[in-house]
Amino acid sequence: MNDLFESSMFAGVTISLLAYLTGTVLKKKLKLPIFNPLLVSIILTMIVLVVADVDYDVYNKGASYLSWLLTPATVxxxxxxxxxxxxxxxxxxxxxxxxxxxxxxxxxxxxxxxxxxxxxxxxxxxxxxxxxxxxxxxxxxxxxxxxxxxxxxxxxxxxxxxxxxxxxxxxxxxxxxxxxxxxxxxxxxxxxxxxxxxxxxxxxxxxxxxxxxxxxxxxxxxxxxxxxxx
Known part of the structure; x- marks a missing residue:
């Protein structure tokens, strides 16, 4: 699995977005504050990285593209x-x-x-x-x-x-x-x-x-x- 993340530029982004989407769906269905989409996405992403034995630096190399949107979103x-x-x-x-x-x-x-x-x-x-x-x-x-x-x-x-x-x-x-x-x-x-x-x-x-x-x-x-x- 680590090799997949190394060979794919967008594997990290894909996992992050899917995890956040899951959190959004849970929040809408259950309507409980604890199911904050960001919190759910963090937990799910951590589980995937641990279970699949993916090195964080390898994951972050692909997921770092999301951080580019942080400043424009704030503006x-x-x-x-x-x-x-x-x-x-x-x-x-x-x-x-x-x-x-x-x-x-x-x-x-x-x-x-x-x-x-x-x-x-x-x-x-x-x-x-x-x-x-x-x-x-x-x-x-x-x-x-x-x-x-x-x-x-x-x-x-x-x-x-x-x-x-x-x-x-x-x-x-x-x-x-x-x-x-x-x-x-x-x-x-x-x-x-x-x-x-x-x-x-x-x-x-x-x-x-x-x-x-x-x-x-x-x-x-x-x-x-x-x-x-x-």
Whole structure:
């Protein structure tokens, strides 16, 4: 099986897409948050690689084409934001404060947990970009000297958890305003959380898309200062 992946340019992409399609079908049929398509696709892909004894580097060589679409997909989130431009101008102060609070909370939480768990500097900076989109987070982790591959995994896990539990958390804390919900998803769980925000409504999706970009920029600026704390 490893030979098949080595000889085929698109074997990795095919497995990834089929796994994601399976996750999408399960989510639609069972309608349970735990069957997040991305989470299901990760688990199914891991099972295939382990059972078929396929080396990860061989798989990733073919699957890496998918990562080329990551940045354009993130940029496309500007479209729903443009459609809600008047609403953004009306509540711009609350939007700015919400995003700032989200970015600072993420970085401060990582710092506190790193202190409590006794992480070294490299492990600490690896986790700092956990709440921003992968396209930006990989660069931040590399620049600060972290483990980039682990950063990617942490970013994905953070996004999946936000996608699965974000709506429940909003209900628990009685967060009902669409702008607040959108900013919460985007600033804490980036593009994967934004996918859920779009499901909730146009305003939620637009605000979440805005939060992705601004939180990413803020994290790039603030991460250097936070990195020097440990």
């Amino acid at each position: 496309c989130l500007a479209i729903p934001l443009y459609e809600q431009w008047n609403l953004l101008k009306k509540y711009y102060q609350a939007v700015i404060l919400g995003i700032v609070a989200g970015a600072l909370t993420s970085l401060t939480t990582v710092f506190v947990l790193a202190k409590l768990m006794g992480l070294d500097h490299k492990e600490y900076v690896t986790l700092l970009p956990k709440s921003i989109t992968t396209a930006i987070g990989m660069g931040v982790s590399e620049e600060l000297g972290g483990y980039v591959t682990i950063t990617v995994a942490v970013i994905v896990v953070t996004g999946v958890f936000g996608n699965i539990f974000g709506e429940l958390i909003c209900k628990i804390f009685k967060i009902t305003h669409p702008i607040s919900k959108g900013l919460a998803f985007g600033s804490s769980s980036h593009a994967i959380g934004t996918a859920k925000a779009i499901e909730l409504g146009e305003v939620e999706g637009a605000m979440s898309g805005l939060a992705i970009a601004v939180t990413g920029i803020m994290t790039v600026i603030l991460a250097t200062a936070y990195a020097n704390l440990i």
